[in-house]
Amino acid sequence: MSGEARRTQLAANLQQVRERVAAACTAAGRRPEEVRVIAVTKQYPASDVRILAELGVRDVGENRDQEAAPKATECRDLDLVWHFVGQLQTNKARSVVRYADVVHSVDRLRLVTELGRRVRAAGRTLTCLVQVNLDPESEQGVLGPRGGADPADVPGLAEAIEAEEGLSLGGVMAVAPRQGDPRAAFDRLKAVADDLQARYPHATVVSAGMSGDLEAAVERGATHLRIGTALLGNRGLIVG
Template identity: 85%
Template sequence: MSEDARRAEIAANLDRVRERVAAACAAAGRAAEEVRVIAVTKQYPASDVRVLAGLGVRDVGENRDQEAAPKAAECRDLDLTWHFVGQLQTNKVRSVVRYAHVVHSVDRPRLVTELGRRVRAEGRALTCLVQVNLDPESARGVIGPRGGADCADVPALAEAIEAEEGLSLGGVMAVAPRDGDPLKAFDRLNAVADDIRGRYPHATVISAGMSGDLEAAVERGATHLRIGTALLGDRGLIVG
């Protein structure tokens, strides 16, 4: 596919995503400006990031450090906010804090401690979201296959983030379970978000919703949507 054709494809996809978001916001009685789209560019090249930036997208998400770090370096001349949205192992924290502005997947105390230690060493600041496990079948205290802390453990993690120099609490994030009603899942997340905002009024972010369930997320209060396939196509088909 030529560069011009790829740009036209992404532009058309972005228009459709923005239309979906606007319609979902209207249906929910919300202003479209309340919801930000994070373009999840995993398995896509830096050239696609540049196209998105040229179309006005400023928020870019990645879920694997080995791909995100070089991509962020290649696009360092762009005025972008980089979101790390995947499960994060502590041995990757040193690299991630060098480019990420927001980490969505904070789900355990050890990760909070390591993020704080590494971000201070880099002389940077980092916004953190507590990832909430919305799978009702998961046993309490066990991080699910897609990550996330038990709802009951979220306040303690939020407190730990706020207490860690160099980190700031942005709010919460979750992935709806693959099976089940996303509205019910995002209801649970909204309840957790309400509790966290009651404790920390500045922690207003609700990162929820992807290409297939963004309407449900908007209806239930999402402020940030993590959109990949609807913007860039089926993963792995366009690389390099």
């Protein structure tokens, strides 16, 4: 696909996503400005990131460090906010803090400590979201690992993030279970988010919703949507 054809395709996809978000906000009695779209560009090249930036997208998400690090380097001349949205191994923290502005998947104390240590060494600051597990069955491997902390553990993780120099608490993130009504799952997340904001008024981010369930997420208070397929197409598509 030529560069111009890809730009036309991405522009059309972006317009459709923006229309869906606007409609969802109207239905929920919210303003579209309250919701930010993160373009999850995993498995797509840096050239797509550049096109999306030209189209006004400033938030870019990646879920694997080995892909994200070189892509962020290639796009370092752009004014972007990089979100790490995937499961994060502790041994990848040193690399991730060099380019990420926000890590969405903080779900254990050891990771908090390592991110703090590495971000201070890098001379940067990092916003952290506590990932909440909304699907207990995933812990047993029934539906596959999804990650996330038990809701009861969120206050302790939030306190640890706030205590770690170089880190700041941004809010919460979750992935809806593969089965069941996503609205019910996002209701559980909203309860956790409301409790967290009562303790930490600045922790206003609710990262929830992807291409298939963004309307449910907006209805239940999401502030950030992680959109991949609806923007870039099905994963594995070869883009020239």
